[in-house]
Amino acid sequence: MKIVLEGITKEFKSKDGSNYAVKDLNLEIKDGEITALLGGSGSGKSTTLNMIAGILPTTSGKIYFGDQDITNFPMEKRNVGYVFQDYLLYPNMSIFDNIAFPLKLQQYAGYANKFGLDKGASWLQNRKSKKLDIRQRVESIAEILQLTPLLNRRPSTLSGGQQQRVAIARALIKEPAVLLLDEPFSNLDARLSLALHEELLQIQKRTGVTTVYVTHNQEDAMFVSNSIAILKDGTCMQNSSPQELYTNPRNFYVANFIGKLPINYVSGQIVDGKFVSDDAHIQIELLAENKIDDRQSVLVCFRPEGAEVAKYREEQFEALVVNNSFHGKDVMLKVKAGNTFMTVVHTRVIDEPQSKVGIAINPKYIKFFDKSTGESLK
Amino acid sequence: MKNKQAIASNTTTINVDSDSIVQQSTLDANRVAMHMVIENSLKATKDTPITYSKLEKIKYKVWAKIVPWLYISPFLIAILVFSVYPIFNTLFMSFKEDYNYINGDYSGIGFGNYEDLFDNRFFIQAIGNTLTYVVLVVPITLAFAILFASMLNKQMKGKALFQTAFFLPLVTSSIAIGYVWQFIFSGNGLINWFVGLFGAESIPWLTSSKYSMFVLVSYGVWNGIPFATMILLSNMQRINKRYYTSARMDNASSWQQFKKITLPMMIPTILVLAVLNMLSSLKVFNDVFVLFNGEPGPFSNLYTLVYFVYQNLQGGGSRGTAAAVAILLMMIAFIGAIVVFALRNFRKINFTKIFKRREKLNGITSTLDTQQQ
Ligand SMILES: Nc1ncnc2c1ncn2[C@@H]1O[C@H](COP(=O)(O)OP(=O)(O)O)[C@@H](O)[C@H]1O
Ligand SMILES: [Mg+2]
Numbered sequence: 001m002k003i004v005l006e007g008i009t010k011e012f013k014s015k016d017g018s019n020y021a022v023k024d025l026n027l028e029i030k031d032g033e034i035t036a037l038l039g040g041s042g043s044g045k046s047t048t049l050n051m052i053a054g055i056l057p058t059t060s061g062k063i064y065f066g067d068q069d070i071t072n073f074p075m076e077k078r079n080v081g082y083v084f085q086d087y088l089l090y091p092n093m094s095i096f097d098n099i100a101f102p103l104k105l106q107q108y109a110g111y112a113n114k115f116g117l118d119k120g121a122s123w124l125q126n127r128k129s130k131k132l133d134i135r136q137r138v139e140s141i142a143e144i145l146q147l148t149p150l151l152n153r154r155p156s157t158l159s160g161g162q163q164q165r166v167a168i169a170r171a172l173i174k175e176p177a178v179l180l181l182d183e184p185f186s187n188l189d190a191r192l193s194l195a196l197h198e199e200l201l202q203i204q205k206r207t208g209v210t211t212v213y214v215t216h217n218q219e220d221a222m223f224v225s226n227s228i229a230i231l232k233d234g235t236c237m238q239n240s241s242p243q244e245l246y247t248n249p250r251n252f253y254v255a256n257f258i259g260k261l262p263i264n265y266v267s268g269q270i271v272d273g274k275f276v277s278d279d280a281h282i283q284i285e286l287l288a289e290n291k292i293d294d295r296q297s298v299l300v301c302f303r304p305e306g307a308e309v310a311k312y313r314e315e316q317f318e319a320l321v322v323n324n325s326f327h328g329k330d331v332m333l334k335v336k337a338g339n340t341f342m343t344v345v346h347t348r349v350i351d352e353p354q355s356k357v358g359i360a361i362n363p364k365y366i367k368f369f370d371k372s373t374g375e376s377l378k
Numbered sequence: 379m380k381n382k383q384a385i386a387s388n389t390t391t392i393n394v395d396s397d398s399i400v401q402q403s404t405l406d407a408n409r410v411a412m413h414m415v416i417e418n419s420l421k422a423t424k425d426t427p428i429t430y431s432k433l434e435k436i437k438y439k440v441w442a443k444i445v446p447w448l449y450i451s452p453f454l455i456a457i458l459v460f461s462v463y464p465i466f467n468t469l470f471m472s473f474k475e476d477y478n479y480i481n482g483d484y485s486g487i488g489f490g491n492y493e494d495l496f497d498n499r500f501f502i503q504a505i506g507n508t509l510t511y512v513v514l515v516v517p518i519t520l521a522f523a524i525l526f527a528s529m530l531n532k533q534m535k536g537k538a539l540f541q542t543a544f545f546l547p548l549v550t551s552s553i554a555i556g557y558v559w560q561f562i563f564s565g566n567g568l569i570n571w572f573v574g575l576f577g578a579e580s581i582p583w584l585t586s587s588k589y590s591m592f593v594l595v596s597y598g599v600w601n602g603i604p605f606a607t608m609i610l611l612s613n614m615q616r617i618n619k620r621y622y623t624s625a626r627m628d629n630a631s632s633w634q635q636f637k638k639i640t641l642p643m644m645i646p647t648i649l650v651l652a653v654l655n656m657l658s659s660l661k662v663f664n665d666v667f668v669l670f671n672g673e674p675g676p677f678s679n680l681y682t683l684v685y686f687v688y689q690n691l692q693g694g695g696s697r698g699t700a701a702a703v704a705i706l707l708m709m710i711a712f713i714g715a716i717v718v719f720a721l722r723n724f725r726k727i728n729f730t731k732i733f734k735r736r737e738k739l740n741g742i743t744s745t746l747d748t749q750q751q
Binding site for chain 1: 618621623625629638643645
């Protein structure tokens with residue numbers, strides 16, 4: 001089901017004033033996709049998710065599930081599956097009972113209606129068939145999440161990863177309209193987290209449930225989602241596919257936030273159709289498609305893999321090697337060009353201290369940002 | 379490398395996967411390296427030996443044995459003098475027939491005191507009353523305590539006032555409370571005034587054998603509620619609130635949340651409270667004494683075990699009999715505690731297995747049903 005957030009705002013009032021955890025946030029989460037809410041700590045991710053779930057009321061704005069305005073629906077009417085960071089399994093119940101919990105509640109809720117209306121089937125028979133139905137559904141979801149051998153155990157005897165799988169099973173078994181996960185795997189180690197992310201992807205594909213996934217880890221977000229919304233101070237900076245975010249960041253914040261390695265940026269000005277860095281060391285010819293006013297202060301950004309290292313040539317600029325770091329296949333060179341430090345990808349380690357190299361930036365990979373507003377310039 | 383492989387073959391690698399063996403062997407190699415480091419450091423200390431004389435060694439050993447006892451001695455002595463000695467003394471006393479406390483004479487050793495007890499009408503009555511009291515007071519107290527704790531746990535108006543009023547009995551002398559209750563239940567007391575408002579007859583709460591047990595039990599319940607509530611409340615407040623959020627998203631009603639989350643998580647505390655309350659209820663005496671002006675009920679119908687002991691220690695009573703009752707009381711308390719804690723283990727029985735077995739049977743009978751049709 002599609003989720004639309006229309007200018008939602010959350011204001012927390014306290015004795016010393018009020019702060020906006022989420023401010024006029026507009027977001028559309030497409031049906032059947034995984035959307036990640038990505039942002040630093042305190043950027044309003046959890047608050048947003050809690051408003052979607054109905055745990056927190058909105059201060060203003062509207063939330064739609066599909067075409068229905070559910071802004072004022074209580075959480076129990078929204079049919080959301082929610083997975084908490086700390087699993088929150090019921091310690092006194094077996095894994096089976098934990099997963100069956102939402103179904104059992106529905107079962108009892110059903111009786112009240114059925115009791116008077118369904119005169120054909122006896123109450124007891126109903127109960128029996130429902131019990132069997134619950135068993136089948138729990139077993140099938142346990143099969144998908146590889147929990148079958150654990151069904152009789154207690155949560156305290158399971159590892160963190162297993163517990164989180166149980167929590168996901170519990171959230172999915174009631175066939176929720178949307179699945180919400182708040183940093184579900186951040187308590188787990190990196191390997192396990194990766195495995196569970198893969199599993200989550202598989203399950204989401206199988207069930208097609210619209211999923212909102214909150215994380216502060218951009219790699220996880222990139223890996224798992226069809227679309228990423230970057231939050232900062234309770235507003236959405238950009239909501240687009242991972243590739244688009246990486247190659248076409250809308251502003252400098254996004255450009256700087258996204259990417260395993262920090263993006264390189266050089267501060268400077270446009271002079272006569274040419275970029276000149278503040279220390280005049282780096283000069284880059286603008287392409288025809290770059291329509292930027294003369295004399296404008298800009299930031300030039302490029303990813304470490306967007307530059308080439310070679311023997312110094314005319315069209316390049318010179319840089320001093322500061323540091324090498326070896327990353328599997330590639331070597332990251334930290335270099336100093338003029339007064340600017342930058343990281344570039346190279347194929348081999350350059351050991352000689354203070355050696356000089358030439359750096360050529362591929363013009364296709366260069367992004368220009370307005371220095372004062374941080375907005376992307378075309 | 380040879381060394382590594384030898385170690386690897388020592389450990390049982392169930393998985394005959396070359397990768398895992400390599401991993402295993404590197405792990406073992408690490409372990410060997412660690413041992414070598416430790417051994418070397420041990421050797422280093424061996425190089426500069428510190429020698430002790432034989433006498434010094436013995437001295438040290440003896441001292442090491444004595445010190446712990448010295449630490450616990452204050453408490454140990456208190457327990458021995460005030461707990462262990464009286465218990466054994468009482469036990470011996472209960473077997474001394476026709477025991478004369480003044481000069482220590484007795485006619486024989488045996489079960490005479492116990493045999494006499496079961497011919498004593500008042501003792502039989504006392505056992506009956508005490509057990510009735512316990513069976514009523516413990517569950518009722520706990521039920522109310524759970525109710526009040528859940529109420530106090532919720533945000534409600536005037537909570538602080540209610541809370542203070544509620545814990546008043548904990549800090550008030552039980553004798554004072556007893557007199558207040560006497561006033562409340564007396565012939566022209568508060569309750570009868572209230573009853574009178576509805577035009578009903580006054581009820582002889584304290585002066586009829588019909589109502590005296592009811593008054594005693596209410597008094598016991600009222601006295602027990604604050605402590606139990608306080609403990610349960612602190613337990614309840616420790617339950618992670620987000621369990622309830624999660625359950626609500628799964629459409630659980632407040633009652634279901636209580637039944638499925640609050641109650642199960644409080645079971646261990648409830649059981650401990652049940653034992654504590656049971657032990658104190660078995661000793662019920664003060665309450666009777668205060669409510670009925672030192673009499674065992676209006677028509678001597680409210681004898682309790684401890685009241686019976688008390689009376690036997692008074693003037694003309696028999697100390698041997700009193701001791702025998704005390705020992706029986708102790709045994710009852712012991713059995714009671716075991717029963718309650720057995721209830722706790724009862725929860726650990728694997729119900730899913732039983733459930734499965736039953737389901738299989740159900741399956742067989744239902745197929746039979748369809749065949750008959
Ligand atoms: N219950 C609350 N009361 C007051 N402020 C809150 C509350 N919950 C969150 N906040 C504030 O709202 C902001 C966003 O919080 P949150 O959504 O939890 O961030 P995130 O999940 O992205 O780390 C933070 O500045 C936080 O301090
Ligand atoms: Mg958060």
